[in-house]
Structure formats: structure tokens, C-alpha cells
Amino acid sequence: MNKMPEIVLFFLAKIKKLALHFKKKKKMKEIMMVYYMEAKSARISGRKVAWITSGGPVEPLIAMDVIPVYPENHGAMIGASKMGTDLCEKSESMGYSSDLCSYARSDIACATVNGGPIGGLPRPDMLICCNNICGTVLKWYEVQARYFNVPLFIFDTPFCHVGYAEEVQRYVRSQLDEYVLFLEKACGKKMDSDHLKAVGKLSLEGQRLWQAVLATTANSPAPMTAFDAFYHLALIVTLRGTPLVIDYYTQLLEKMKDRVARGIGAIPNEKYRLLWDNIPIWPRTRWLSEKLASHNACLVADTYTSAWCGTTKYIDENNFFDSMAEAYTRIYLNIGVDEMARIVLEMVDMYKVDGIVMHSNRSCKPYSLGQYDIQKIVEKERGIPCLMIEADMVDERSFSESQVSTRIDAFMEIIKERKGA
Amino acid sequence: MKEADEFHAILKDPVSYGRKMKEQGRKIVGYFCSYTPEEIIYAAGAHPFRIFASGENIHFADAHFQSYCCSLVRGALEGALAGNLDFLDGAVFPHTCDSIQRLSDIWRMNVKGPFHADIVLPVKLDTESARSYMIDVLRKFRKDLASHLRVEITDDMLKNAIGTFNTIRRSLKRLYELKAENPGIISGRDVYAIVKASMMMDRDHLTEALPAVIGELEKKKGNAELYAGKRIVLAGGICNHPDIYRIIEDAGAVVVWDDFCTGSRYFEESVKDNADPMAAIAGRYIERPVCPAKHAGIFTRGENLLKIAKEKDARGVVFLFLKFCDPHAFDYPYMKEFLDREGIPSMMLEVEDQLPSEGQLRTRFETFVDML
Numbered sequence: 001m002n003k004m005p006e007i008v009l010f011f012l013a014k015i016k017k018l019a020l021h022f023k024k025k026k027k028m029k030e031i032m033m034v035y036y037m038e039a040k041s042a043r044i045s046g047r048k049v050a051w052i053t054s055g056g057p058v059e060p061l062i063a064m065d066v067i068p069v070y071p072e073n074h075g076a077m078i079g080a081s082k083m084g085t086d087l088c089e090k091s092e093s094m095g096y097s098s099d100l101c102s103y104a105r106s107d108i109a110c111a112t113v114n115g116g117p118i119g120g121l122p123r124p125d126m127l128i129c130c131n132n133i134c135g136t137v138l139k140w141y142e143v144q145a146r147y148f149n150v151p152l153f154i155f156d157t158p159f160c161h162v163g164y165a166e167e168v169q170r171y172v173r174s175q176l177d178e179y180v181l182f183l184e185k186a187c188g189k190k191m192d193s194d195h196l197k198a199v200g201k202l203s204l205e206g207q208r209l210w211q212a213v214l215a216t217t218a219n220s221p222a223p224m225t226a227f228d229a230f231y232h233l234a235l236i237v238t239l240r241g242t243p244l245v246i247d248y249y250t251q252l253l254e255k256m257k258d259r260v261a262r263g264i265g266a267i268p269n270e271k272y273r274l275l276w277d278n279i280p281i282w283p284r285t286r287w288l289s290e291k292l293a294s295h296n297a298c299l300v301a302d303t304y305t306s307a308w309c310g311t312t313k314y315i316d317e318n319n320f321f322d323s324m325a326e327a328y329t330r331i332y333l334n335i336g337v338d339e340m341a342r343i344v345l346e347m348v349d350m351y352k353v354d355g356i357v358m359h360s361n362r363s364c365k366p367y368s369l370g371q372y373d374i375q376k377i378v379e380k381e382r383g384i385p386c387l388m389i390e391a392d393m394v395d396e397r398s399f400s401e402s403q404v405s406t407r408i409d410a411f412m413e414i415i416k417e418r419k420g421a
Numbered sequence: 422m423k424e425a426d427e428f429h430a431i432l433k434d435p436v437s438y439g440r441k442m443k444e445q446g447r448k449i450v451g452y453f454c455s456y457t458p459e460e461i462i463y464a465a466g467a468h469p470f471r472i473f474a475s476g477e478n479i480h481f482a483d484a485h486f487q488s489y490c491c492s493l494v495r496g497a498l499e500g501a502l503a504g505n506l507d508f509l510d511g512a513v514f515p516h517t518c519d520s521i522q523r524l525s526d527i528w529r530m531n532v533k534g535p536f537h538a539d540i541v542l543p544v545k546l547d548t549e550s551a552r553s554y555m556i557d558v559l560r561k562f563r564k565d566l567a568s569h570l571r572v573e574i575t576d577d578m579l580k581n582a583i584g585t586f587n588t589i590r591r592s593l594k595r596l597y598e599l600k601a602e603n604p605g606i607i608s609g610r611d612v613y614a615i616v617k618a619s620m621m622m623d624r625d626h627l628t629e630a631l632p633a634v635i636g637e638l639e640k641k642k643g644n645a646e647l648y649a650g651k652r653i654v655l656a657g658g659i660c661n662h663p664d665i666y667r668i669i670e671d672a673g674a675v676v677v678w679d680d681f682c683t684g685s686r687y688f689e690e691s692v693k694d695n696a697d698p699m700a701a702i703a704g705r706y707i708e709r710p711v712c713p714a715k716h717a718g719i720f721t722r723g724e725n726l727l728k729i730a731k732e733k734d735a736r737g738v739v740f741l742f743l744k745f746c747d748p749h750a751f752d753y754p755y756m757k758e759f760l761d762r763e764g765i766p767s768m769m770l771e772v773e774d775q776l777p778s779e780g781q782l783r784t785r786f787e788t789f790v791d792m793l
């Protein structure tokens with residue numbers, strides 16, 4: 001056997017050390033670092049890497065010991081580290097319109113230069129595209145399939161305007177089998193169905209825990225904010241189906257319960273409770289959280305992070321594989337605007353919010369088109385005000401701080417008046 | 422040509438045309454997109470009427486759609502909310518892009534027509550399970566439409582409808598071929614009007630009107646003067662701007678074919694004879710050149726465009742896109758690269774509701790045509 005290059009040995013040693021380290025402490029940053037290092041050294045360790053969409057069925061990958069990597073999570077990291085605008089501009093010079101989703105734009109550009117905060121994602125061995133979030137991912141993954149010249153599996157989850165039809169169930173269910181066959185071919189080995197069952201159980205447990213963590217903010221004061229949820233979200237997206245997620249959220253849940261018991265709020269003086277709609281404005285989360293806190297307003301919940309635990313009701317604990325079809329098809333972005341509005345109303349009630357902040361996100365049409373109607377429904381049914389902020393989740397060129405700031409001030413005035421404070 | 426006049430008249434005022442049909446007691450079903458199985462609507466005794474953007478200033482639709490939504494979706498909703506589509510007995514939304522998907526929801530919630538159908542076709546067209554799902558979806562639409570219109574749709578009615586639409590498609594294709602063989606024989610603007618109005622016109626009348634046009638052209642083609650303009654192909658989604666053809670012709674070029682959903686994608690491929698008409702209709706969608714919102718392989722659209730350009734002996738390609746149209750914008754760089762590799766020059770024009778000023782357009786086209 002060839003001697004491994006020194007740098008590789010160093011890399012592997014570092015992973016091991018970190019892995020040992022976070023066994024004890026389990027800090028998000030370290031978990032994510034190890035995760036990305038493992039993914040980036042997959043070629044050395046002989047494991048395969050799949051790129052998969054954020055709403056995609058990841059459990060079969062985990063069961064096959066394939067490392068799932070999420071370009072959207074990477075996009076969020078790019079956005080949060082304020083490297084998005086550059087990459088978006090680069091994609092425009094490659095011919096991509098500036099009106100396209102900025103996750104896609106920055107990822108497409110990043111792949112060609114290995115840029116961004118972690119020097120690019122590891123090369124995929126296969127691409128798994130589930131269109132339950134949008135049609136954009138189909139086009140985006142086609143681009144990457146051409147670029148990397150690797151097999152692409154499309155997991156097609158027909159949109160559910162109203163209800164869930166039986167022919168949809170049949171179609172999606174049959175694709176689960178096709179998916180397994182695809183993986184078996186790509187990995188050159190059989191799927192271990194017991195392992196898959198175990199992964200499914202862990203996935204469901206992880207989702208339930210995440211749900212429980214998010215639900216703690218129904219308390220006043222809320223022990224954490226939606227901004228915290230944006231941060232803690234990374235694990236349920238990228239590592240669901242692994243025990244790591246269970247440990248992490250179990251600890252987080254205990255911590256939040258403890259804060260609730262002791263009446264500790266996430267912001268010093270919670271007076272107003274708000275709900276967030278749409279993907280965060282990643283490069284501006286800190287600014288926004290400070291801005292809202294200055295009004296004693298707490299973003300207690302959001303429609304975005306709850307998307308990773310919104311369909312547990314469709315999952316059959318004892319038959320995860322079969323029930324996956326429905327659970328992955330009926331997620332928040334794959335249902336009609338009226339049903340989305342109904343879910344928003346439920347959240348308004350559960351979290352007892354005084355208003356809604358809607359991020360009208362130029363990048364994400366399936367999330368944003370329809371917001372005006374949801375806004376009207378909420379205002380009519382619950383009589384609470386909605387603020388619409390037009391921005392973009394990654395591309396800072398679509399963000400005007402002064403404008404957003406003024407609008408938030410005006411919005412908070414309305415809320416204060418209504419609450420008679 | 423004067424045979425094109427009635428087509429121009431419909432395009433100029435589709436609302437009056439629709440209302441007139443309604444007054445004659447017809448059931449009219451509005452639809453979006455070339456993946457609507459018009460055959461089923463026609464077999465049900467109803468009239469399939471394709472909905473385009475109203476072309477008016479956006480007033481009502483602004484309360485439902487942000488500014489970054491394509492003009493087709495905004496304009497269509499505008500027409501409905503302004504009451505221009507009051508003659509419709511229903512509307513059909515095949516699932517394609519994210520914007521149409523939301524248009525259907527918002528339409529259902531605000532326009533509240535008597536019949537609203539979503540045809541959620543598979544997004545991939547290259548697997549067996551997708552094919553059988555597509556057939557299921559078409560069957561369901563057939564059933565829903567029949568029960569809504571309180572009619573029976575028999576297989577024989579469907580076969581008859583398939584025959585009618587195959588004839589229409591063949592005629593439109595012949596029209597394109599005649600134009601490609603003798604570009605001077607008919608203006609681009611006329612071809613545009615004929616094919617687009619065909620999606621709104623009474624289909625029984627259409628099966629007579631199209632042969633009349635073609636008959637005239639067949640007569641003319643022997644002694645048509647040779648046309649010297651440079652041959653180009655248009656590619657994109659839909660074209661809402663007949664003026665483009667004139668400006669291109671003025672710049673010294675001529676459109677010999679297109680890859681539009683309001684063009685060749687509408688008429689390519691026939692529905693095959695098949696014991697099961699639903700399977701036959703599905704078969705056509707699977708074989709037909711694909712729209713960018715559907716998947717049939719990662720190179721198919723580029724290859725198809727290249728094939729068109731070569732077969733039609735085109736010197737260049739003009740991509741014409743609606744602003745904010747994601748599916749087309751994603752495919753553009755690789756399709757352009759396909760052309761580049763073969764040395765076929767291309768240009769891209771992105772339009773919103775309104776065309777850029779004529780002077781500006783003229784300069785762009787002249788520069789492009791000069792280098793062909």
C-alpha cells in the first residue's frame with residue numbers, strides 16, 4: 001500500500017481528536033467541523049459522498065454509509081459568512097441570471113473555484129434531488145450533474161395543492177424502491193434493511209426532539225429565539241438519522257426546559273412576541289436580532305426551522321420506509337398556500353405572537369409567492385399585523401439596512417400601540 | 422397574408438372571442454402551458470382556451486404577487502381578477518414551475534371559478550413509474566372534468582379528439598416547414614399569430630382555417646422570390662411580442678424555426694394510435710421535446726436546440742426569456758455553450774411585460790445579425 005501523505009494523516013488524526021472531544025462537549029461548531037472534515041476526506045477513507053437537497057430522504061444514504069452533504073446548508077454558511085455576494089456575482093459572469101435562487105447561484109459558482117468559508121464542498125459521487133421544496137433544485141442539480149459528471153437520482157414528490165392523492169402515494173412509494181436500487185448500484189453493495197429501520201427510528205426520534213426544542217418557546221419568556229433555532233437547525237438538516245442528533249437535541253432540550261423553569265428569557269426583556277416566515281437573511285441575522293431586541297421583541301418561532309419536523313404525524317414508527325413517501329411529500333413547501341396559512345395560524349396561536357415578520361425572499365419563489373395571501377388571511381383571522389421585508393437569504397445586494405430599519409420601527413410602533421404598552 | 426387576418430383578430434382581443442363563444446352556449450375551459458391535455462377537454466365537448474398574460478397594466482395582481490414573479494403569471498392573474506376571463510367554466514393548471522404552482526393556489530383562493538383542476542404531472546419523464554403516474558393523473562383529470570361538466574367522455578370521443586389535435590399539430594408543423602423552406606413566403610408575425618391563436622380558436626373551425634392558409638402557401642411557394650435574410654432560430658418559453666419578428670426581419674434576418682412552448686413544442690410529435698387513449702396522450706408528452714421545468718436527461722434540451730439549428734440551417738440563435746423565469750434561466754448557460762462549441766452564435770434577450778424601446782432592440786439585433 002502507498003504511504004498516506006502526511007497531511008492526510010494529520011487530517012485524520014485531527015478528526016479523531018475532535019470526535020473524542022465533542023463526545024464530551026458536543027458543541028455545534030465542532031460537530032459541523034468534524035462532519036465537513038469527514039466529508040472532505042471521504043476519498044481517503046473510502047466512503048462515498050452524496051449531495052442531497054435539504055428536504056430530501058437522507059435515511060437510506062445514512063443506512064448505506066454514504067456521507068450526505070447539503071449544498072443548501074453550505075449556501076447558508078456562505079451567506080452567514082458574507083461571502084455570498086461575490087459568489088453570486090461570479091455565477092452571473094458564468095451566465096446565470098441574478099434572479100435565480102442565491103443558494104443555487106453561490107453553489108454553482110463555488111463548485112468551480114472551491115471558494116466559500118470551507119473551501120468548497122467535497123466532490124459528489126452522486127446527486128440526490130428531491131423536488132419537495134422547489135423546482136429550482138431540479139435545475140440546479142442538473143447543472144451539477146453536468147459539471148461533475150456523476151449520476152443524478154430525482155426523487156419526484158408531486159405538489160399537493162389540496163390533499164394527498166393515492167396515485168401520488170403509489171408513485172412516490174415506488175420511487176423509494178428505485179432509490180434503494182440506485183444506491184445499491186452506486187455503492188456496489190446491498191441495502192441492509194435492519195440498518196435502515198434503525199436509522200429511520202433515529203431520524204424520527206431526532207425530529208421529535210427538534211419539535212420539542214422548538215415548542216419550548218411557547219413559554220413566556222421564550223428560552224430561545226428563532227435566531228437560535230436557525231443556528232441549532234444545522235444538525236436536523238445534515239445529520240438526522242444519526243445518534244449524534246439525539247444527544248445534541250436531548251441536551252439542548254434539557255437546557256431549554258431548565259431555562260423555562262427558571263424563567264430565563266432569550267432576550268433580556270421580552271415584551272413582544274413575533275413569528276418569522278421564510279428563510280433567514282443569513283448575512284443579517286445578527287443585525288436583525290439586535291434590532292428586534294432593541295424593541296424588546298423576541299422572534300419566538302418561525303415557519304422555516306419547523307419544516308424539519310412538520311410531518312412526523314405521517315411517519316409510522318414501525319414502518320419508517322413506507323411512510324417516508326407521505327412524510328417527504330407533504331412538507332411545508334409542497335402544499336397549497338391555504339394550507340400553509342392554516343399552519344401559520346396554528347403557530348400564531350401556539351406561540352401567542354403579536355405579529356409576523358415575513359421575509360419576502362427574492363431567491364425563493366415557492367416560499368415567497370403566496371405570502372401576500374397568507375398575510376391577508378392572518379390579519380383577517382387573528383387581527384395581528386404582518387411586516388413584509390423584501391430581501392434575499394444570501395445576496396446582500398438585495399438588502400437595504402436603512403429601509404428595513406425604518407420599517408421595523410414603524411411596525412413595532414403599531415404593535416406597541418395595539419398591546420397598549 | 423389575408424388568411425392570417427382572423428388569427429390576428431383573435432390575438433388582438435381574445436376576451437371578446439372567448440365571450441362570443443360563451444354566448445353561443447359553449448363551455449370554455451381555460452388552461453396554461455403546453456402540457457395541458459387539450460384532447461380531453463375537447464372530448465368533453467368543451468373548448469380549450471389558452472390563457473396568456475392580459476397585457477394590461479398590473480393593478481389587481483400586485484396584491485398577490487411580488488415584483489419578482491414572471492409577467493406571464495402576474496398578467497394571467499391580472500386578467501382573471503379584472504374580470505376579463507368571466508367566460509371561463511374552469512381553469513386547468515398543469516404543474517410546471519414554482520411560479521405556476523403558486524399561481525394555481527392563488528387563483529383557486531381568489532378567482533374561485535366553477536372548476537379548478539391541477540394536473541400535477543411528474544417532473545421527470547424518463548422512468549416507467551413516472552409514465553404510469555402520468556397516466557393515472559390524466560385519468561383522474563378525465564374523470565373530474567367529466568363529472569364537473571356532467572358529460573361522459575368515452576374512449577371513442579377521445580380518439581376522435583386525438584385525431585383532431587393530431588391534424589392541427591400536423592398543419593402547424595407544415596406551416597413552419599413552409600416558412601423554413603421559403604422564408605419569404607409568409608411574415609414571421611403571421612406565423613406567430615397563427616400558431617398562438619390556434620390555442621384559442623374554435624378547433625373545428627381551426628381544422629378548416631389552417632388548411633386554407635397552407636393551401637395558399639403551397640400555391641405560392643413555387644414562385645416565391647428567394648429570401649436573402651439570414652436564418653435564425655428563436656428559443657425560450659413563450660413569445661408575447663409579435664413586433665420582435667418585424668424588427669428581426671428589418672435587421673436582415675428571418676426566423677425559420679423556434680423552440681418555444683407557444684411554437685414548436687406545442688405541435689411536435691403526434692399522439693400515437695393506442696388502445697388506451699390516456700396512455701397515448703402520456704406517450705406524446707414523454708416523447709415530445711421537453712420544457713425546462715421537466716426532466717428527460719441532463720443534455721436533452723441542448724441537444725434538441727442544436728438539432729433544430731442544424732436541421733433548419735440556422736446561422737444563429739436568439740434566446741428570448743421572460744424575466745424571472747427560473748427554468749429557462751438555469752438552462753441558458755449550458756445551451757449557449759452547446760451552440761458555442763458548434764460555432765453557432767447566439768444572443769439573449771430578457772423581456773418583462775414591455776419590450777425594450779424599439780431603437781434599442783433594433784441596434785441589438787442589427788449588431789447580432791451583422792456578425793452572423
Ligand code: SF4
Pocket residue numbers: 072101102103104133134135136137279363364365366367
Ligand atoms: S428556491 Fe427556495 S426552496 Fe429552492 S433551493 Fe432555493 S431557497 Fe431552497
Ligand code: SF4
Pocket residue numbers: 491492493494517518519520521658659714743745746747748749
Ligand atoms: S416557466 Fe417561466 S415563463 Fe413560464 S410561468 Fe414559469 S416562470 Fe413564468
